[in-house]
Amino acid sequence: MNLIINTDGGSRGNPGPGASGVIIKNEKQEILFRGGEFLGKVTNNQAEYMAVLFALEKCEKLNGSELHFRLDSELVVKQINGEYKIKDATLGQIFLKIYNLQSKFKKVIFTHIRREQNAEADAVVNEILDQRHF
Numbered sequence: 001m002n003l004i005i006n007t008d009g010g011s012r013g014n015p016g017p018g019a020s021g022v023i024i025k026n027e028k029q030e031i032l033f034r035g036g037e038f039l040g041k042v043t044n045n046q047a048e049y050m051a052v053l054f055a056l057e058k059c060e061k062l063n064g065s066e067l068h069f070r071l072d073s074e075l076v077v078k079q080i081n082g083e084y085k086i087k088d089a090t091l092g093q094i095f096l097k098i099y100n101l102q103s104k105f106k107k108v109i110f111t112h113i114r115r116e117q118n119a120e121a122d123a124v125v126n127e128i129l130d131q132r133h134f
């Protein structure tokens with residue numbers, strides 16, 4: 001099954017309380033999953049990476065085969081695609097988990113999109129953080 005995945009991550013403060021947001025749709029643009037998780041104290045970049053990892057785990061459960069990720073973090077897209085080096089050790093550890101999980105799928109593409117095109121995933125992040133009353 002081909003899946004379209006929008007992910008976002010954010011922290012209130014950098015670092016600060018953070019969350020991931022994930023929207024997974026099928027080719028007909030029907031939402032198959034909408035959710036995320038509270039991450040505790042993280043940086044914005046860590047939250048972005050954790051959102052990708054969380055989404056990959058969900059896609060595996062949904063029996064996805066070809067995945068098209070859409071992120072508004074150009075840095076994360078370029079790092080995952082190998083265009084930029086990952087200098088932060090924590091991000092490197094999360095990257096390795098992402099890299100290993102990708103091998104379970106036929107094809108995984110990461111594309112950068114503008115922030116306004118990622119409003120649904122951003123809303124999930126803010127809903128999770130608002131529930132924590134920070």
